[in-house]
Amino acid sequence: MTHFQVLIVGGGNAGISTAAQLLRKKKDLQVAIIEPSDKHYYQPAWTLVGAGVFDINRTIRSEASVIPQHVTWIKEAAAYFDPEKNTVLTTGGNAYSYDYLVVAPGIQLNWDAVKGLKETIGKNGVTSNYSFNYAPYTFECLKNIKPGDTILFTAPSTPTKCGGAPQKVMYMTADYLRKKGILKKVKLEFVSGGSMLFGIKKYAESLQKMVDKYGIALHFKYDLIAIDGEKKQATFKLLSGWGGVTVTKKFDMIHVTPPQSAPDFIRNSPLADAKGWIDVNKFTLQHVKYQNVFALGDATNTPNAKTGAAVRKQVPVLVNNLIALMQHKTLTGKYSGYGSCPLTVGYGKLVLAEFGYDNKVMETFPFDQSKPRRSMWLLKKYILPWLYWHKILKGTA
Numbered sequence: 001m002t003h004f005q006v007l008i009v010g011g012g013n014a015g016i017s018t019a020a021q022l023l024r025k026k027k028d029l030q031v032a033i034i035e036p037s038d039k040h041y042y043q044p045a046w047t048l049v050g051a052g053v054f055d056i057n058r059t060i061r062s063e064a065s066v067i068p069q070h071v072t073w074i075k076e077a078a079a080y081f082d083p084e085k086n087t088v089l090t091t092g093g094n095a096y097s098y099d100y101l102v103v104a105p106g107i108q109l110n111w112d113a114v115k116g117l118k119e120t121i122g123k124n125g126v127t128s129n130y131s132f133n134y135a136p137y138t139f140e141c142l143k144n145i146k147p148g149d150t151i152l153f154t155a156p157s158t159p160t161k162c163g164g165a166p167q168k169v170m171y172m173t174a175d176y177l178r179k180k181g182i183l184k185k186v187k188l189e190f191v192s193g194g195s196m197l198f199g200i201k202k203y204a205e206s207l208q209k210m211v212d213k214y215g216i217a218l219h220f221k222y223d224l225i226a227i228d229g230e231k232k233q234a235t236f237k238l239l240s241g242w243g244g245v246t247v248t249k250k251f252d253m254i255h256v257t258p259p260q261s262a263p264d265f266i267r268n269s270p271l272a273d274a275k276g277w278i279d280v281n282k283f284t285l286q287h288v289k290y291q292n293v294f295a296l297g298d299a300t301n302t303p304n305a306k307t308g309a310a311v312r313k314q315v316p317v318l319v320n321n322l323i324a325l326m327q328h329k330t331l332t333g334k335y336s337g338y339g340s341c342p343l344t345v346g347y348g349k350l351v352l353a354e355f356g357y358d359n360k361v362m363e364t365f366p367f368d369q370s371k372p373r374r375s376m377w378l379l380k381k382y383i384l385p386w387l388y389w390h391k392i393l394k395g396t397a
């Protein structure tokens with residue numbers, strides 16, 4: 001069995017940044033990353049791709065190009081954890097042992113949970129910015145919208161990565177139609193499994209203003225359960241009160257945010273909590289049961305917004321605590337629950353929501369970030385992608 005001092009599961013945003021920061025602090029560590037994909041994605045820009053203002057090819061790089069030097073890349077998928085024996089098994093049947101384990105496999109998109117979705121997505125006006133393959137199709141759909149059309153935007157009742165993304169595409173679509181002069185002639189509806197626009201009042205008020213300005217109809221507590229692409233019909237289940245009641249709506253275009261969960265191999269592992277997420281201390285990011293296991297990113301049960309922004313604040317905490325553990329010191333790193341949601345509310349306009357645990361507002365700039373601003377749009381479009389590829393993945397930001 002091959003052994004590593006630090007074994008990382010997942011070479012996405014969290015796994016790569018962690019490996020890079022660890023090696024910056026302790027050059028001689030033997031680190032390996034288990035990651036099956038030969039591609040690495042910058043997912044936050046898919047909202048801009050769907051709006052036609054970002055080249056999809058700038059959101060993808062080879063995994064090989066982002067794996068830090070001196071890290072062993074195990075190009076396999078992790079399948080089983082045996083934390084009592086400090087071992088991870090892969091789908092290929094190989095076993096790897098470790099002194100310390102970092103688990104960061106992201107969130108699972110359950111496209112299958114909506115009947116008919118897989119068969120029709122990418123055609124019939126059915127699209128999703130949640131996929132590299134379909135984000136460009138969102139903009140194709142936008143260009144085809146005509147007066148008289150009905151456009152639906154869905155959000156599931158499950159946790160999602162970037163909880164604001166189901167709305168970002170809606171505001172961009174509305175603004176696109178406004179610029180084209182047909183906004184008033186198109187029906188826009190947000191159909192959400194949630195119960196409100198945003199969990200923090202100051203941002204919710206700002207978003208409500210956009211909803212009113214664009215004339216978007218809001219429906220809460222409805223989960224999308226089926227799509228018939230050819231008939232252009234979407235079926236929703238009402239989640240409150242009338243248990244089991246379903247509603248079918250016609251659409252000309254629908255943007256689907258798929259239901260999401262912890263990855264199956266996590267859910268079925270000893271690392272999971274009752275809901276399937278990796279069970280870690282929300283401040284130290286150390287596993288509650290297995291001391292030499294840490295986790296971060298979208299797959300944990302820390303109650304923060306599942307975003308890359310959260311990952312950026314989690315990485316240094318995890319790295320400091322992991323090194324402290326190696327040196328038999330107390331874990332002093334404490335994650336604040338920080339996450340951020342750059343809400344694109346129109347072309348050139350962005351509300352930058354930033355908050356931590358218990359919905360504590362944690363804004364970076366010395367102005368009210370709930371107001372739509374061009375400067376924040378420029379941050380999202382130009383600065384953050386650069387920061388991601390050149391600093392965050394290199395472990396220097």
Ligand SMILES: Cc1cc2nc3c(=O)[nH]c(=O)nc-3n(C[C@H](O)[C@H](O)[C@H](O)COP(=O)(O)OP(=O)(O)OC[C@H]3O[C@@H](n4cnc5c(N)ncnc54)[C@H](O)[C@@H]3O)c2cc1C
Binds near residue numbers: 014078104263299341
């Ligand atoms: C449309 C959209 C818009 C977004 N907008 C923003 C935004 O504006 N701001 C923001 O901060 N965040 C945004 N996000 C969220 C952000 O992309 C994620 O929160 C971030 O990528 C989480 O990092 P992660 O490492 O946990 O997961 P990921 O980056 O998804 O990486 C997970 C990795 O684990 C690998 N993996 C999966 N299964 C296995 C296995 N069995 N074994 C080994 N490896 C495995 C995957 O291949 C992948 O490489 C957005 C996401 C989307 C989809």
